[in-house]
Amino acid sequence: MSRRLTLGLGLGFGAALVIAPAVARADQVVVPAAPVAPPDMSDQAIGASLGVATGGRVTAGGLRLAGHFLYQLSDRDWFDGTAAFTFGGGGAGCFRDRSNAFVCDHGLAAGDSIELLAGVRHFLGGQDQFWPFVVGGVGMRGVEFSADSVNGLAFALHAGGGIRASVSPGIAVTAQGELELGFGAFNHSLGIEPQLGVAITAGVEFRL
Amino acid sequence: MTRFVLVWILVAACQSSDVSRQVGARCDTNADCDVKCLAPDGAWPGGFCTVLCDSDANCPADTRCIEDQGGICAFTCAGDPGCTFLGDGYTCQQVDSHGGGVKVSACHGG
Numbered sequence: 001m002s003r004r005l006t007l008g009l010g011l012g013f014g015a016a017l018v019i020a021p022a023v024a025r026a027d028q029v030v031v032p033a034a035p036v037a038p039p040d041m042s043d044q045a046i047g048a049s050l051g052v053a054t055g056g057r058v059t060a061g062g063l064r065l066a067g068h069f070l071y072q073l074s075d076r077d078w079f080d081g082t083a084a085f086t087f088g089g090g091g092a093g094c095f096r097d098r099s100n101a102f103v104c105d106h107g108l109a110a111g112d113s114i115e116l117l118a119g120v121r122h123f124l125g126g127q128d129q130f131w132p133f134v135v136g137g138v139g140m141r142g143v144e145f146s147a148d149s150v151n152g153l154a155f156a157l158h159a160g161g162g163i164r165a166s167v168s169p170g171i172a173v174t175a176q177g178e179l180e181l182g183f184g185a186f187n188h189s190l191g192i193e194p195q196l197g198v199a200i201t202a203g204v205e206f207r208l
Numbered sequence: 209m210t211r212f213v214l215v216w217i218l219v220a221a222c223q224s225s226d227v228s229r230q231v232g233a234r235c236d237t238n239a240d241c242d243v244k245c246l247a248p249d250g251a252w253p254g255g256f257c258t259v260l261c262d263s264d265a266n267c268p269a270d271t272r273c274i275e276d277q278g279g280i281c282a283f284t285c286a287g288d289p290g291c292t293f294l295g296d297g298y299t300c301q302q303v304d305s306h307g308g309g310v311k312v313s314a315c316h317g318g
Contacts, residue, residue, distance in 0.1 A: 096235070100234055
């Protein structure tokens with residue numbers, strides 16, 4: 001084999017090595033990554049929700065009304081800043097037990113509270129317009145049972161989940177359930193008391 | 209530590225008292241009770257919240273309608289130990305039922 005032929009074969013093989021991958025790339029079909037959160041959800045949104053919250057003892061329960069501000073943190077996660085109001089009203093539920101300790105035994109729907117909550121909504125993936133999510137956060141709430149002149153300041157952890165359904169490019173509805181667990185400091189010699197409740201709400205969100 | 213706090217919250221949230229504003233709480237005035245306060249004296253040491261009744265059907269669980277002040281609900285008992293949760297001064301006594309014309313065992317002072 002001549003030296004020229006050897007050189008030609010070498011150049012040809014080298015060129016093939018360079019060109020072949022480029023040809024192969026040109027043949028590949030580019031598949032866009034599947035969305036991991038609702039495609040119609042922008043980086044910011046506001047919303048409102050309405051539902052019920054269960055209370056008991058010195059946890060306020062009743063009608064739950066909340067406003068939300070959502071801010072995107074990552075592909076799947078949105079910060080959820082919430083101001084929640086619970087309206088339970090109700091009569092007196094506190095008394096002195098036989099050891100003369102002041103105790104409260106309010107029902108599921110009694111008392112009022114205002115809570116500021118910082119949480120995160122994490123989308124679990126979904127399809128079409130339905131996107132399930134989990135939520136978690138911590139809130140600071142003021143609680144009052146006016147019929148007993150009992151009030152306090154409490155902190156509660158929130159954990160739950162729900163589903164978001166898009167109804168138009170800029171509007172979505174949500175359904176959500178949460179467990180609320182915490183403790184608070186109350187007057188009337190009650191001291192530190194637990195906070196335990198469940199909230200179920202439905203809401204609407206608007207893209208900003 | 210976190211587990212301890214969570215358990216404390218759950219246990220504390222689920223505790224309930226033997227008495228209530230309806231029946232059994234200590235009191236000085238009617239404002240301390242849902243309906244009526246039997247003011248502290250020898251018959252009702254520490255005061256005793258109760259509800260008015262015409263028959264046992266008007267009384268909460270574990271209580272019966274007894275002949276006192278026109279009919280009030282009081283805790284039933286089988287012996288003195290059954291009244292210790294009400295504190296000093298309460299014993300299990302045979303008292304007239306309201307409207308029934310029979311004796312019943314109820315926690316009472318004096």
